[in-house]
Amino acid sequence: MPELLEVEAYRQLLLPTIGARILRVEADNLVCSGLPGRCPCEGQQILGIRRKGKLLLFDLADHVVGLHARMTGSVLLDGTSAFAKLRYAPTVSNEAFVRLRVHLEDGRVIALHDPRRLARVTLDPDEEALGPDATTVTTEILQRALEIGTHSKVALKARLLDQSRLSGLGNLLVDEICFQAHLDPARPAALLTDNELFTLIAQIGTTLRELGARGGSDTGALQDARHAGGCCPNCGVLLTRSTVGGRTTYACRNEQQ
DNA sequence: CTTAATGTTGTCTG
């Protein structure tokens, strides 16, 4: 589920735990196989909680612990979901799907709920492998991410989803951004004009702000039409459904060029 | 019953 907006909600939920000391960690051995045999977290104080793209980062004295929720992970603090404020609410949070429990000395518990066990916890993740966070996008960053001015034929959507170029945007956010910017997600990214680049960069900011305020990545204008037979919320024509950058893509052939 | 799902990674192929 989580894209940048959801992961930021996890971070906000957990910010009050900064300063607390970790007492004990119960870890699923698949989700947490990125931690070495003996967890180096117990006894450590949480010094900071950061986010880069979709990666949540916990600063400890000697290590950084990375938590990536992938498709189905969600974070809870004392049983409260960060989604309390978001529209998306995972199906009844089930005890059996809690893959990680971090017990703090003060009695609070940070938990990771992940039915599909796709989430991953890693020790000292390579933060440099991720491109700049999408909330910090600038013209220069976007020009580089899209390889403007080269002969690359890679689709705009594929570039925007490429976490090593720009991090944090997922399938729903990218479709919404392209829709609002009137850009065809399948177009070669390198061929965008200066004006289109300007529109795109403004739209990334607008979409992140609006959907963030509204309650998450699934609150875009396109969301309710993201199914076979769905129609454009603006002009009413049948949306096209295709695969771009390996992901299911909905777009309006009328309004997006 | 079948299909697709807000993500990443590895493998294979052209």
Added chain:
DNA sequence: CCAGACAACATTAA
């Protein structure tokens, strides 16, 4: 070397 296609991960909802 690059891009695209596909599977795998494990479960649910339509």
